[in-house]
Amino acid sequence: MVDILKPEEMFNSIDYTIPSDRWEAVPTDLTAGNFCYPTKKKNLEYLSLPARDEWSPADEDWKLPDNWEEIIYEGFKERLEKYRSLKVFMDICVRCGACADKCHFFIGTGDPKNMPVLRAELLRSVYRKDFTTAGKILGSIAGARKMTPAVIKEWFSYFYQCSECRRCSVYCPYGIDTAEITMMGRELLSLLGLNINWILEPVANCFRTGNHLGIQPHAFKDMIDFFCDDIEEITGIKINPSFNRKGAEVLFITPSGDVFADPGTYTMMGYLMLFEHIGLDYTLSTYASEGGNFGLFTSSDVMKRLNGKMYAEAKRLGVKWILGGECGHMWRVINQYMETMNGPTDFMEAPVSPLTGTRFDNAASTKMVHIAEFTADLIKHNKLKLDPSRNDKFKVTFHDSCNPSRAMGLLDEPRYVLNNVCNHFYDMPENTIREQTFCCGSGAGLNTEEIMDLRMRGGLPRANAVKHVHDKHGVNMLACICAIDRAALPPLMDYWVPEVDVTGIHELVGNALVMEGEIERTTDLRFEPLSEEEE
């Protein structure tokens, strides 16, 4: 029986004073609904990662291995030696608080441990105790604390309440990247076999079959063929993309969400139509059939292993360069880590658009171009015939996906494309877009249904800004360039602003694209009438 307070007792229980307990004393809430389900043992074993028997974060005793303290200490030490950035981030924070109110999870929950400064402090306090002289001698006076099983629980809770979006790092005067701190925290937890299934299952599937869901090559091809049938029905044009074709100029890699999850599938149709229209010499791969890389949310080693498939396939097929689809974290991996992890890429050339001659010098090292840049360049050079009125029923706004905006500065290209393929575009308020964009609330592997409440409150700042442009301008379509966004934003909108739907920008490109020899369009790529009047 739950103790139910009478209203008066409840009001009298409100405490307006600052708590006397320090933050370390506040216990972590790991009741059901507040944590992601842990990974299945088979997925860890398949990846040769430290595995453990089935467990639940709700268990009182997590049955950590006997030498867990040593594992964490050694793991921490190794990473401090390996990553200069981690050592610097542990030492230089002056607790100015500039980041404190910038995290969408803090803004939505009010939980102080979701302030980036405090999230980092979860790790930093242990660092002080184990690796600094002041911490060893002065203990809690120097902000140090001893590692205990309760700290492990706290790490598990709060490092899986961070979507590694890096909004906080934009405001940090020292440039401390809390996402990297979360990544280190997750790596350390992983050493004890503490991972979540929504990340590790896709990782295992990706490693074995090539993509998150475990779609086998023939099924991958079947899905693409299915889209081509739909395109033919809508446009009258039959497309026959090639798979695993040696000697193609370009290898196209996109997140597998575009192949199996609506509304990403319509974006996939948009890519296929665009490539057909411009006569691009490209091929798809059933081996490197995943742009996403959940290794980024696991550990650098796992990220490297999954990412290796892209260059391996590019080399095997002998392509000149790689074109990448609309994805978020995929681009953090590509833009910031890929060349270092799996380069050098001397078997490819700096990407040059065969249509415009534009050389993408920004991708000269990775040899991989984001499709938003590629399409923006085509439009800029008048290579596409577009009829934006086909998107007239949509009043569109753009959600800057965290990684393309903050990890690679892709801010204007998607807007340029949108402004050319639709007539009604409205940006959200300045402090919620571009490099200050708010996360969807479900990034970094948190897009799982068991924590739907957390996702809703984490996504509130984004939804709140969408609601503003919906109320002010009648916006009914939220465009984005990320597959996780296309999966996470529909439920977020459904809860906060149900009148707004979600799309990738190349779905709108596909709608507007006037293809040579096409029949008169009566529907959009979703088989819905082009204008509201016809509905």
Place this chain on the structure above:
Amino acid sequence: MDIQKYLTDNRQKLVEKWIASVVATYPADSVKFFKNTKDPFANPVGSTIKRSMGLLFAQVIKEKMDPAAVNEAMDPIVRLRAVQEFTPSRAISFIFTIKHLFRKELGKQLPDKSIARFLEDVESNVDEMILIALDIYGKCREKIYLLRINQAKESLKKLLIKKDLICEIPDFDPGPQAL
């Protein structure tokens, strides 16, 4: 006592006190942020609370409330608290506090019939508001469960569509050589 004059003169103070009682249900370290950050896009929780409470106050002091207006004002704040870490009772308990605020402020003047009448109106309005809030809360939770089910169902449906085409990691130990 002229109750209308009292309400006009003290409106801001009363609303602020009511808001403070809501904000106090959040962790102490966040109270300052929720209260003081004015930008509605930087602080959607605080601005939602402020907006809803102002509109609800305008209704609760009426002799006869407009249920549609109460519903519209109540939805954003309850929708918010329905996904924050509150028990159902705690999520909507803030509504009661206005009764106590008025009792505390006006209790000594109860012999004044107009005051007694006003307090009765407020209390019956609060009762009605609670029922409206309960309905909204229920719908919000139902929506959350639907979203959860839909996500699970969608992935299941896709799997069924691709029956025999999906290849999950099998339940066996592949051994180190398989990697």
